[in-house]
Amino acid sequence: MDMKRDYYEDVQLMSSPVVIFWFTALIGVLYFFPLFVGSYYVYVANYIAINIIVVTGLNLLVGYTGQISLGHAGFFAIGAYGTVILMAKAGFPFLLALPCAAMVAAGFGFLLGLPALRLEGPYLAIATLGFGLTITQIIGRIELFGGRDGLHAPDITIGSWVLDTDKEFYYLLITLTILLLFFMRNLIKTKVGRAFIAIRDADIAAQTMGVNILYYKTLAFAVSAFYAGIAGGLYAFVLKFIEPEIFTLLMSIMFLAMVVVGGLGSMLGSIAGATLLCWLDLKLRNILDIPYIGDWLENLSKHWFSITGVSNIQYIVFGSIMVAIVLFEPLGLYGIWIRTKKYWRTWPF
Amino acid sequence: MIDLIQMIVNGIAVGSSYALMGLAMVIIYKTSEVPNFAQGEMALISSFFAMMLLTSFNMSVYPAFVLTFVFAVILGCFLEFAILRRAKEPNVLGMIVITIGIEMILLGFVSWKFGAEQKTMPFPIGPYDSFIIGDIFISKLEVLTLVAALLLMSVLYLFFKYSKLGLAMKATQQNSVAAQIVGIRTNRILMMTWGISSLVGAVAGLLISPTIMHPFMMWDPMLKGFAAAVMGGMTSLPGVVIAAYMLGIIENLFGGYISIEFKTVVAFVIIVFVLCVRPSGLFARHYVKKV
Numbered sequence: 001m002d003m004k005r006d007y008y009e010d011v012q013l014m015s016s017p018v019v020i021f022w023f024t025a026l027i028g029v030l031y032f033f034p035l036f037v038g039s040y041y042v043y044v045a046n047y048i049a050i051n052i053i054v055v056t057g058l059n060l061l062v063g064y065t066g067q068i069s070l071g072h073a074g075f076f077a078i079g080a081y082g083t084v085i086l087m088a089k090a091g092f093p094f095l096l097a098l099p100c101a102a103m104v105a106a107g108f109g110f111l112l113g114l115p116a117l118r119l120e121g122p123y124l125a126i127a128t129l130g131f132g133l134t135i136t137q138i139i140g141r142i143e144l145f146g147g148r149d150g151l152h153a154p155d156i157t158i159g160s161w162v163l164d165t166d167k168e169f170y171y172l173l174i175t176l177t178i179l180l181l182f183f184m185r186n187l188i189k190t191k192v193g194r195a196f197i198a199i200r201d202a203d204i205a206a207q208t209m210g211v212n213i214l215y216y217k218t219l220a221f222a223v224s225a226f227y228a229g230i231a232g233g234l235y236a237f238v239l240k241f242i243e244p245e246i247f248t249l250l251m252s253i254m255f256l257a258m259v260v261v262g263g264l265g266s267m268l269g270s271i272a273g274a275t276l277l278c279w280l281d282l283k284l285r286n287i288l289d290i291p292y293i294g295d296w297l298e299n300l301s302k303h304w305f306s307i308t309g310v311s312n313i314q315y316i317v318f319g320s321i322m323v324a325i326v327l328f329e330p331l332g333l334y335g336i337w338i339r340t341k342k343y344w345r346t347w348p349f
Numbered sequence: 350m351i352d353l354i355q356m357i358v359n360g361i362a363v364g365s366s367y368a369l370m371g372l373a374m375v376i377i378y379k380t381s382e383v384p385n386f387a388q389g390e391m392a393l394i395s396s397f398f399a400m401m402l403l404t405s406f407n408m409s410v411y412p413a414f415v416l417t418f419v420f421a422v423i424l425g426c427f428l429e430f431a432i433l434r435r436a437k438e439p440n441v442l443g444m445i446v447i448t449i450g451i452e453m454i455l456l457g458f459v460s461w462k463f464g465a466e467q468k469t470m471p472f473p474i475g476p477y478d479s480f481i482i483g484d485i486f487i488s489k490l491e492v493l494t495l496v497a498a499l500l501l502m503s504v505l506y507l508f509f510k511y512s513k514l515g516l517a518m519k520a521t522q523q524n525s526v527a528a529q530i531v532g533i534r535t536n537r538i539l540m541m542t543w544g545i546s547s548l549v550g551a552v553a554g555l556l557i558s559p560t561i562m563h564p565f566m567m568w569d570p571m572l573k574g575f576a577a578a579v580m581g582g583m584t585s586l587p588g589v590v591i592a593a594y595m596l597g598i599i600e601n602l603f604g605g606y607i608s609i610e611f612k613t614v615v616a617f618v619i620i621v622f623v624l625c626v627r628p629s630g631l632f633a634r635h636y637v638k639k640v
Contacts, residue, residue, distance in 0.1 A: 068442055115621055118628040121441040122384035126579045127624055129572070130617025137614045249568075253449055260446045306464040312564075315457025322450030326443045327435050 011189045013182075030174050034167045042166045044282055046238050049170075049177045050231045051274040055258045056184050056267060057227025062256065063265035064188060065220040066200030067116060068125050071132030072255045075225040077247035078105040079232025081139055084151050084242065089144070094156045102229030108135075109225025113218035132252050140244035150243030153236045166238075173234055180227065185267060187223070196220055197265075254281075257318060261325050263334025272333040277318070284314035351484045356601045362491035364597025365498040369553035370567075370574025371581065371589040372501060376546040378583045379509075380518045381539050383433065384441070386448040389571025390455035391428070391547050392554030393564065395421040396470070397459050399555060400562070403471045410473050414555065418548055425547025429540045460564035472559040494556045501549055502590045509586065518542055569613070576620045582633025592631060 004010045014020045034042050054076060061067050082101025086092040092100065112131050116124055139145050156163040156172070163169050187193050195216045198206035207213050236242050254277065262273020287310060288294040301310045329335050370388060377385045398420050402413040428451060436447060472490075479488040509515040520528040521535045528535055557570060577596050581588030596616045604612035623631065 062442065068445065115625045119624055121382075122378070122445075122575075122583060123579055123624055123628060123630075125384060125445060126575055126617075127621050130576065130614070130620055133572075134614040134617055137611060141610045249572075253453075256446065257449070260442075264442075301461070305462045308464040308466070309461045312457045312460040312465070315453045316461070317457075319450040319453030319455075319457060322446050322453070323432060326447050326450070327432070327437075330437070330443065 013185055013189060027178060030178075031171070034170055039166050042170050043238070044279070046166060046170055046173055047282065048275050048278045049173050050235050050238060051255075051258065051278045052271050053177055053180055053231035053234070054228050054255055055262065055270040055274040056181060057224040057231070058255050059259045059262070059264070059267070059270045060184065060188070060196065060227070061220050061224035062259050063263075063269075064193065064200060065196040065217065066203075067217070067220065068121075068256075069128045069221075069224070070125050070249070070252050070256060071112070071128035071130070071135075072224075072228050073247040073249065073251040074132035074135035075105045075109060075228035076232035076235065076251065076255075077135055077139055077244070078108060078225075079229030080236040080242050080247075081145055081151070081232075082229065083233030084153050084236050085145065088151070088154050093158075095158060098230060098233045101233050102226045105229025105232070106222040106226040109221040109223075109228075110218050112225075113221030116221060117214060117217055129249065129252070132247075133249060136244050136247050139247075146243070148244065150241055151236075153240050153242065156237060169237060176230070176234070180230065181267065181271075184227075188267075192216070192219070200265075254318070257322050261321055261332050263332030266332075266334040268337070269332050269334030272337070276333065277321075280317065280321075281314065284317060285311060287311060287313055352605065353602075355485055356605045357598055358485055358487050360598030360601035361495065361594055362487065362597070363601065364577075364594040365491070365494040366553055366557055366570050367573040367577050367597055368498040368590045368593035369494070369501065369549060369556070370570050371577040371593050372498070372505065372574075372586065373546045373550040373553065374575055374578045375581070375583060375586060375589045376505065376549065377542055378578070380522045380542040381433075382441075382522070383439075383444045383448065384575070384583075385546070386445065386571075386575075387428070387451040387455065388546070388550050388574070389567030390452045390459070391421070391424060392550035392571075393567045394424065394455050394459055395547070395551035396554035396558040396562070397463055400468060400470050400558070410471075417555065418551060421547045421551035422544040425543035425545070426540045428547075429543035433543070434536060434539070456564060463564070465564055468562040470558040470562050472555075474559065476560040490556065490559060497552055497556060498590065498593075501552065502586055505545075505549075506586050514538075514541065573616055576616050580620055580623050580630055582630030585630075585632040588630065588632030 009015070014023065033045070054072060058069060058072055061069055079098075079101050082104050083094075083097045086097035086100055087094060090097075108131075112128065115127055119127055140148055145151065156169070158172070161168075163172060188196075195206070195211045198209065198211050199213060199216055199220075203213060239246070258273040258277045259270060260273070261277060262271070263269025283290065288298055297310060297313065298307070301307045325332055331338070370392070373392070374385055374388050377383055377388075395417055399413055399417040402408045402416060403410065406413075408416070432447060432451060433444075436443060439447075474489050474493065476488065476490055478490070479486050480492065509519060517528070517533045517538050518541075520531070520533055521538045525535045528538075553570065553574075554567060557566060573596060574593065577593035578589045580596065581590070581592035583589075596619065599619060600612055600615055603615045
């Protein structure tokens with residue numbers, strides 16, 4: 001169905017006018033939706049958009065280049081702290097501080113990419129995991145970064161526009177998200193993107209064909225870290241307050257879970273995975289408030305489990321989703337979408 | 350001088366629990382090449398099971414521990430049978446995600462069932478009973494952990510080297526198709542591997558639980574054990590134990606002489622540097638991939 005017949009079909013950003021129409025419509029909806037909903041839903045949308053940025057970046061590394069990273073919370077933390085510090089201590093404007101902090105994250109990504117050249121599988125997993133834990137520890141000990149007490153994010157001003165509500169921030173965030181997603185889509189369609197995919201499919205063969213593994217693997221780590229850095233910088237302003245305890249191993253695991261649940265090597269998948277898991281995350285934090293299920297769970301917890309630990313059900317839900325996706329649908333939500341599309345294409349025959 | 354010796358002793362003591370967790374991970378990796386992130390939580394659920402038997406059912410210590418070990422073996426076998434075996438065309442990333450998923454399920458279950466607060470484990474040896482040799486303190490629990498780690502390592506080493514089942518496990522890892530041709534039921538072998546590994550993990554969990562007992566108690570030993578396993582080469586049993594002791598001692602010396610604040614992360618920094626020099630760990634042969 002998705003067969004490509006010539007080179008230009010392979011490199012074009014949107015496959016047909018229909019797709020372009022729906023994307024324009026979606027962007028329109030995204031820009032107008034805060035006018036009709038309460039501020040809680042705008043906050044949810046902000047949270048989801050930030051996760052979409054990280055997950056897209058991580059998918060470039062995991063899905064397209066075939067590396068594993070359990071340390072993305074580290075890059076996320078560098079972005080968040082970098083942006084806040086540059087704005088509060090060095091007086092940078094927001095639009096300059098954000099890319100600068102993200103470039104620092106990208107630099108660390110490049111450094112982490114160097115050992116990754118020789119490592120694979122569990123070895124790479126432990127190296128990246130160690131990186132993520134180390135970054136959080138180091139940030140927590142440095143006085144300039146506020147130590148364990150954390151830091152307050154200053155207000156964002158762009159020119160004379162002060163963004164002090166969630167809604168105003170939403171417009172900035174959604175613009176950045178769309179730009180970054182387009183850039184990623186473009187990157188994947190170029191020579192660079194094809195080199196990443198070649199490394200994933202067979203690195204030795206890619207090297208034989210003249211793909212510079214050293215350059216492209218470290219580039220994949222750097223770009224992925226850049227995305228995580230941007231997202232981290234934005235996340236600081238959603239929370240308004242950052243502390244080292246936010247950026248845990250669990251966060252890195254959740255990013256990886258979003259990539260896998262959404263679908264490896266697919267941008268639509270990243271968006272779907274991030275949206276689904278973030279929404280579930282926010283819902284399950286107050287699990288007892290969910291109608292019907294909440295009451296039933298409360299009873300069950302009182303009789304058999306402990307009522308204080310009831311919020312931990314979210315771990316069970318996330319774990320089950322991760323296991324189920326790998327067992328039953330290795331392509332993730334994107335795979336489900338592809339199969340549905342295929343089924344309905346020839347309907348009713 | 351006394352400080353130095355005390356630090357080394359503490360390092361060996363903490364290294365023993367890393368060694369036990371590392372051993373458990375290596376057993377699974379040796380046979381099925383799955384890096385098992387759920388190891389810590391398998392041990393966690395076993396030690397909470399022991400605590401439940403001791404406090405809620407008022408069992409005496411030794412039958413409760415025997416029941417816990419049986420439970421651990423069944424748990425390991427069940428996880429392999431019900432989840433790992435069902436994975437189609439598994440790759441490393443898929444396996445990592447599955448085991449992390451199992452980890453989260455078990456963690457969520459334990460903290461839902463028992464709550465997140467600190468518990469006390471009615472263990473026959475208290476965490477503060479200790480021997481004093483000269484000016485060196487060492488707690489009885491640490492000695493027990495050390496003995497358990499060395500004993501289990503030797504037993505497992507001999508088991509993999511000489512017993513029929515151990516050889517079958519080795520064969521399964523090296524070439525599972527060939528192993529099946531000569532009549533080894535590889536599925537059953539993998540299940541037994543998970544059972545044994547879960548048992549070793551449960552020993553580690555029980556020995557850690559008197560000092561610290563809450564749902565996140567196994568994260569640090571599990572990650573350090575994993576780090577030791579990677580440093581030792583993922584396949585070598587003596588390698589992982591030596592690496593675990595090295596990590597424990599370096600960690601304590603670093604904490605004592607350089608910076609107590611960065612003590613917990615120094616192991617991971619060492620790991621990254623070791624892996625830069627020897628990508629397959631210190632004690633494993635590096636296999637160059639053939640095209």
